[in-house]
Each structure stands twice: as C-alpha cells, then as structure tokens.
Amino acid sequence: MTTAPVLTVPGPPAAGPGRAAPAAKRADRRSRWAACAFLSPALLLFVVFIAGPFVVAVVLSFFSWDMLTPPRFNGVGNFTTMFTDPLLYKALANTFVFALASVVTHLAGGLLLALAVNRLMNRVLSYFVRAALFFPFVISWAAVALLWKYVLDPTFGMVAYYLDAAGIAPPDWFNDPSWALPAIIGIDFWHTIGFTFVIMLAGLQTVPRELVEAARSDGANSRQVLWHVTLPMMSPTVFFAAVVTFIGAFQIFDPVQIITPNGGPDDSTLTVVMYLYQKGFQSFQAGYASAVSLLVFVVMMAVTLLQFRGARRWVHGR
Amino acid sequence: MGARAVRAVRGPVRVRQIRQVLLALVLLAVGLVMIAPLVWLVAESLTEEKSAFSLPPSWTPSPFTVDNFRAVPGLIPFGRMALNSLLVAVVSTGGSLLVSVMAAYAFSRLSFRGRETLFLIVVSALMVPVQMTVIPVFVLMRTLGLVDHLAALWLPALINVFAIFFLRQYFNTIPRELDEAARIDGAGHLWILFRMLVPLSAPALAAMTILTFELSWNSYFAPLIFLSTPEHMTLPVGLVTLQNGQGGSSVVVFAAITAVVVPVLAVFLVFQRNFVASIASAGLRG
Numbered sequence: 346m347t348t349a350p351v352l353t354v355p356g357p358p359a360a361g362p363g364r365a366a367p368a369a370k371r372a373d374r375r376s377r378w379a380a381c382a383f384l385s386p387a388l389l390l391f392v393v394f395i396a397g398p399f400v401v402a403v404v405l406s407f408f409s410w411d412m413l414t415p416p417r418f419n420g421v422g423n424f425t426t427m428f429t430d431p432l433l434y435k436a437l438a439n440t441f442v443f444a445l446a447s448v449v450t451h452l453a454g455g456l457l458l459a460l461a462v463n464r465l466m467n468r469v470l471s472y473f474v475r476a477a478l479f480f481p482f483v484i485s486w487a488a489v490a491l492l493w494k495y496v497l498d499p500t501f502g503m504v505a506y507y508l509d510a511a512g513i514a515p516p517d518w519f520n521d522p523s524w525a526l527p528a529i530i531g532i533d534f535w536h537t538i539g540f541t542f543v544i545m546l547a548g549l550q551t552v553p554r555e556l557v558e559a560a561r562s563d564g565a566n567s568r569q570v571l572w573h574v575t576l577p578m579m580s581p582t583v584f585f586a587a588v589v590t591f592i593g594a595f596q597i598f599d600p601v602q603i604i605t606p607n608g609g610p611d612d613s614t615l616t617v618v619m620y621l622y623q624k625g626f627q628s629f630q631a632g633y634a635s636a637v638s639l640l641v642f643v644v645m646m647a648v649t650l651l652q653f654r655g656a657r658r659w660v661h662g663r
Numbered sequence: 664m665g666a667r668a669v670r671a672v673r674g675p676v677r678v679r680q681i682r683q684v685l686l687a688l689v690l691l692a693v694g695l696v697m698i699a700p701l702v703w704l705v706a707e708s709l710t711e712e713k714s715a716f717s718l719p720p721s722w723t724p725s726p727f728t729v730d731n732f733r734a735v736p737g738l739i740p741f742g743r744m745a746l747n748s749l750l751v752a753v754v755s756t757g758g759s760l761l762v763s764v765m766a767a768y769a770f771s772r773l774s775f776r777g778r779e780t781l782f783l784i785v786v787s788a789l790m791v792p793v794q795m796t797v798i799p800v801f802v803l804m805r806t807l808g809l810v811d812h813l814a815a816l817w818l819p820a821l822i823n824v825f826a827i828f829f830l831r832q833y834f835n836t837i838p839r840e841l842d843e844a845a846r847i848d849g850a851g852h853l854w855i856l857f858r859m860l861v862p863l864s865a866p867a868l869a870a871m872t873i874l875t876f877e878l879s880w881n882s883y884f885a886p887l888i889f890l891s892t893p894e895h896m897t898l899p900v901g902l903v904t905l906q907n908g909q910g911g912s913s914v915v916v917f918a919a920i921t922a923v924v925v926p927v928l929a930v931f932l933v934f935q936r937n938f939v940a941s942i943a944s945a946g947l948r949g
Contacts, residue, residue: 379852380773387766387785390822395788398799405798412802461690470687470694476932477694479939480701483931485881487899488920491906495913496700503703503720510719535697543939596792599883603903618794625798626888638795649790 406636411629423636433637435612436620439526440595443616446530447537447594448587454534455541455586456579459549460571462542475546479539486536486599493532494519494604519604522611529600529614536600537593541586548582549575588652595644598622617641704924708732708917715914731918738915741922743894744901751813751897752879755820756872763823763871767830768856772842782831788824793884801888815889816897820879826871833867834860870941873934880927898923 406423410416427433458478465471481489497518499505505515518528552575560574576583598618601609608615608623618641625634702722707715708731709724735741769775770782800819801810809815841863842855850858861868886900893901902923905916931938 376773377775380769380775380778383765383769383773383852383856384781386762387822387827390762390819391785391788391824393803394800394819394822395791395796395824396784398796398803399788399791401799401802402795458693461686465686465690466683467687470691474690474694475939476935477697479935480698480928480931483877483927483938484924485883485899485902485927487881487883487902488923491902491916491920492700492704492924494906495917496703501716501718503699506718506720535700596794598794602887603883603906618792621794622888626801631798631802635795635798638792638798641792642790642795645792646790 402635402638405632406639408632410631412631413629416632419632423633426633427636427640432612432615433620436615436617439613439615440597440617443526443530443597444591444594447533448590450530450534451538451541451590452583452587454538455545456583458538458542459545462546463549478542481536482539484536487603489532489536490600490603493535497528520610522609522613525605525609525613529604532600533594533597537590541590544582544586545579548579551582552578584652584655588648591648592645596641701924701928704917705921707914708921710914712912712914731914732922734915735919735922739901739905739919740894741901741919744896744898747813747895748880748897751816751820752876754817755879756875758817758821759823759826759875760868760871762821763826763830764856764861764868766827767834768852768860770827770831771834772839772855773852785824786828789828797885797888804889810889811891811895813895816882816885819885823875826875829871830864830867833864837863869937873938873941
C-alpha cells in the first residue's frame, strides 16, 4: 500500500525492473556505496570520539603525563601505584557500598511501589502517585543536589525540623563521616526511584493475566500468587533493573561532586569517578587517571557480560 | 484493568474496600513525601527574604514576592545559560538522531561485507564509560581550540551508540517487503529511509528524542570539564557556581533552582505519557 513515490529524493538512481542480468552486480556495488555514504558520518564520529579516545586512554595508562610536557613512559607503574593507593581503595569501597545499597533499595522500593500502584483502583490518585514518583527523575542532578543540601541543612532544613519534632536528634549529614554516604544514598533514591518504578510497572504489566487468574481459581492466595507467579514472571525485569541500577550507581559523580566537592568528611563520599576526575582534571595526572578509568571499564564490562549470560540462562522466557 | 476480574474471586466486599482505602492512604503519603521538597522549594523561592526558611517549614509563600527571581540575573547570566543549554540540547538531539538514523538504515537494510562485525564493534562501545574517553577527548578539544566552547559538548554528542542500536532494532521489525515495493516503484535509499522508515518509526524516534534531549539538558559531567566562563556555561554547571559563594542569599539560589526545575516539570506533565513510555521501552529492550 505504499503509494508510488512521486518525490524521489536525489540518491542513487533506482534499478529499473527491465535490466536484469548485470543489474544484480550493479545493485550490489551500489548498495556498498550507499552503505559507505550512510555509515560514514557515524563511523567517523565513532572513531574520533569513542574508539580513538578509548585506545588513547589504554595507551595513556602506561604513561605519566601532566597534560603539558611530553608524556613519559611509565610501564606498569600506574597499575602498581593503584594497588597500593589507599585513597583508591577508599573510593572503591565507597562506590561498591553505594552501588549495592542503591540496587537493594531501588529494587525493593520499585517493586513494592509498582505492585501497590498496580492494585490501586482510584485513577486520579494513581496518576498523582505515578507523576510524583517520576518527577524527581526528570530534574537535573545539579538542581537536585543543591536543593537537598538545603533540605538536609541541620539548622533550617525541613528534615532536621521533622526529625527533631519526632524526638530524633538529626545528624549533621555532610559533616559526619558515618552519615554523609547514607545521605547521598537517600538523595539518589529520591532522584532515581521513579525510573526503577516505571521499569517494574512495565514489567508487571507483561505478566499474563490468565496465569494469575488460573492460579487464583486453583485457590492460591495473594501471597502465593505474588511469590509463585508474579515474581518469577518478572525475573527478567528485576534482573535488568538490577544491572542498569548497578551500572548507573557505579559511575555516580554529579551529586557527590556537587554536595561534597572534596570527598566529604574522612573521604567518606569519595567515589571512583570522582577520584578519576580529581586525578585527571585537578592534579593533572592524566596517565594515572586513565589507569583508574580502565578499572571502571573492566567493572562495567564484567557486569555487562554477566547481564548477557544471566539473560540467556537464568532468566525466564528469553 | 483486568484487576477487577481477579478481584471478584477475592474476599468479601467490605474487606476489599478497607484494603483499597489503606492502600490509597499509604500511596498518597508516599506521593506527598516525594513532592514535599519541590513544594518547599517553590514556596521559599516566592517568599520575601527576611521571612524565608522559617520553621516549621511553610508550604505557601508568605509574604509573596517575585524579587528573588529578579535578583538571579545579577548573580549568574541565567538567560544566556538557558540559551546555551537549549542550543546544545537541540543540536545534540537533532544531529545525533540524523546520524543514527542513517547508520541504523545501513545496518538494517544495506548488505555489505562485515556488516554484523562492524555493528558488534559499534555496539560494544556501550560498555565504555564516558569517564574513560573524556581525557583524550579533552586533549583533542584543546588541540582544536574548542575548550570553553559549546561545540566541545555537542560535537562528541553527535555519536549516540544507543540510538543506533535502538533504531536498528526498530527498523528490523518493519517488513522488508515495503522497501522492495518502493524500490520497484523507483525509490532510492534516501526516499525509503526518510519517507518510509522514519515516519513508520515515529514512536521509536520520539522515545530517542526525549531521552537524548533530557540527557543533554541535565548533563553535568562534560560541561564541568569543558566550560569555564559563566557566559559559556549550561544551566546545571551555572547553577552549581551559585552555591560557591558570590554573596547571593539562599532565597535567590532557590529562585534560580525553581527557574530551572519548573519548566522541566511543566514539559514533563504535558508529555508524561510519552516520557514514561520512552523510558520504559528503551529500558526493556536494552
């Protein structure tokens, strides 16, 4: 039903149906030319801004370079330094704690909220809750981080006031080494829970209704339906959400950099990417920073491969 | 939804109603807690400076004033920054979609040797974190003299590997017979792509537009690295310079945050359905 194109955009002239024998070869060659033309912008940009820089970063990780004087070959020096760098260990530990906490809170919260909202009958309220959950996700981290600095302010912030009113002494969040990271985890939850929630809700709606109804008519109660039908059917979604949350959380930078630009009290909020930024763009150790970035890449790659394997073998229906 | 059929099998009507009310109350509370910081933000930004930040937190501006907003441009070139953000987001989104659509067409419709291998190489770049490429890209931009220019932001954003991947997958779901029919009618590749596949992929393109625009608009890492003068900054980095002193009072900072947040929320409310759908579709297909 595609109508005959009246307006032919200039391009390789189309092969007429009349010429048959040499046409096939010519069409093939033409297709190759077209592929060249269609792909070259993307490939050029790919090489200049991704593949090239990737290779350069790998090479740089074997050099010492202050980004001004010529780079100096350093062998595996950067990597041996990495193994004995206490600040890097601290940053890695913080990042893993943050990422794991992020995965656990987002999965549990997102799943519970999706199950609850899915059961809610009132349309208006359901719309409100969905919008309210998703609102913070569309706001930039810069605005979120600045706002929350005030919300958690120990003297005039609202959290301090309500905690006080409830009889709990509010901590001085960002000056207390044991509360700074949990505060960031909380802010991140507020900011990103809407994303996890939406993914979970979409996953929940792919659970076949007939299965739930069949289980019910066989006498299963709500809890049994949840544990034996809904959750197993949702395993791909949960798994996917876990991987995406982990990858995002492992690269956390914006809020920690904005709220605690120096890494927080006792470096308690220093994350790997923040450390990389400090090394590369504040103390100009481009080689060392590249070595650290290689570490981030290895973690990302491991998680992605895990996702492929998991998606193939463990998860339902793929 | 189908919930009603399920519900019919479940307990007596009264119990169901009580449950619904409890559920509604809990979710209402959750929703209110989620938006509380935003309500507080807007209320304080519209309150006269000497009465702002009173405790208990007030949820309405009293006494009402817009002076705080008038004071923002005195601290940061807000209009200029908004324009910069818009420019970078529009160019990044438009440009990267054009580049991606063409590449996706080649990967989906044109046959050439090494197509699958090349596609795999391009897609594997999804694993490379930005933090890894940023130092070499910074050096490149310095060589080109583009540091502290907006081009340093939108130029690297023109390559969007996720969009190429996503659009190729979408093109693959469109029957090839359509292309062949068009080709027999004398259509060229450009016609097939822009007059046929692109209109047929409107939902996928809308999703990519929303995602790319949002990512660019909210981006903080790259602008922090590439931009240094306030006149060249985008809104997120500009906003953060506010907290580092400049003698601005907290209400003015709140006014600036509000001016950044409210338009975004308004756009979100209008396009909520598409917004959420695009996040979900891009997420679940990944």
